[in-house]
Amino acid sequence: MSSSIDTLPDQxxxxxxxxxxxxxxxxxxxxxxxxxxxxxYWASLRLRGVPVVDVLSSPGIAGLALPTLAYARFRGIDLSPTRPRPADVGTTLAVVALPLLALVATTIGTPLVFGTSFAAAVGSTYHPQASFLTALSQWAESTILTGVGYGVLTATVFELLRSRASMPTKHAVVFTAGLGVFFDGMLRGSAYTVVVFPKQWRLALFGILLVSTVAGGVSLGLFYRSVLERSIRVLYRPLFVPVFALGLILIVAFAALFADVPDGFEHVLWALAFGSAAYGYDQTKSVVVPVVVLSLFGLSVPVSHFFELAVF
Structure with a gap:
């Protein structure tokens, strides 16, 4: 049996x-x-008004950070929350500043080039009489808690790509950035959409989401290996045609996030933030760095939109 399997052709x-x-x-x-x-998210709505429980049940903590920490531990990844060393202060400041500067540049450049504010392009609206301090207090809680979850997720994904997939640092940073945007800009929204569908459709839609997402990940890995080897031998497998078909649909849908200009700039900025967070983690080996990067960037987005709409 084993000898016959060894002689199977590549396809x-x-x-x-x-x-x-x-x-x-x-x-x-x-x-x-x-x-x-x-x-x-559903639990936080049910438990609204109980401050401690509400924080613990927030999507960023109970929904993302805690499950990710459990998965990292299961995979043998140590994400100890150590502070960056004094020698890493420059790197930390750089990775924090890079996405913030890109956000400022996008906010200034969008109305000059496209004739509309960046906030309006992405659909941000605020009441004309809204208090900035009141809005800031609301933004801070949700964005910081979400930043904690995103920071832990970024460090986990980067470590797994480096240690388990043996990717070079630059490649792992790029993949981590892309996967972060995929989760933030596409997968979560799809899940919330599935929840509002009638009950008889939810299981089937979840199955499609599950299969297409895994097929997309497997296909992306095969494409990546094909590029590394500069050969289509890895892709020439008729048995994988269904996987490639589902994966290609998902990859095209993901690429479409960036195709709309200037709306797609928001996803580009988040990709830069996730990439900066991954690079900062690689350089400092502190999960605090990606948490800070993504928390501050997540808070800066609504703040910049608020002032932009007030001006324009």
Whole structure:
């Protein structure tokens, strides 16, 4: 039996490279934390008015940070919350400042080039009489808690890509940025949409979401290995045609997030924030850095929109 399997041609080979295995596992994990995030959001609505419980049940903590920490521990990843060393202060400031400066540049440049404010382009609205301090207090809680979850997720994804998929640092940073935007800009929204569908459709829609997401991760890993080897041998497998088909649909849908100008700038900025957070974690080995980067960036987005709409 083993000798016949060894002689199978490449097109019948069902083995996949480590990049595909890890991206497939991460895709499955992303679907799981999407469900926990939606569940925590539902719980936070039910428990609104109980401050301690409400914070613990927030989508950023109970829905994202805690499940991600549990998964990291299960995979053997140590995410100890140590502070950056004094020698890392410059790197930390740089990765914090980069997405913020890009946000400022986008906010200034969008009305000059496109004739509309960046806030209006992405659909941000505020009451004309809204108090900035009141709005800031509301933004701070949600964005900081979400930033904690996103920071932990960024560090976990980067570590798994580096240690399990053996990706070079630059490649792991790029993939982490893309996966972060995929989760923030596409997967979570799809899960919230599934929840509002009639009950008889939810299971089928969740199955489609699960299968297409995992297929997208596996396909992306195969494409990546093909580029590294500069050969289509890895892709020439008829048995993987259904996987490629679903994966390609998902990848095209993800790319469409960036196609709309200037609306897509928001996703580009988040990709830069996730990438900066991943690079900062790599340089400092402190999960505090991606938490700070993504918390401050997440808070800066509504703040910039508020002032932009007040001016324009």
């Amino acid at each position: 019948l080979d069902v083995s996949i490279p480590p990049e595909s295995r890890e991206l497939g596992r991460l895709s499955l994990f992303f679907v799981c934390i999407t469900l926990t995030t939606v569940g925590a």
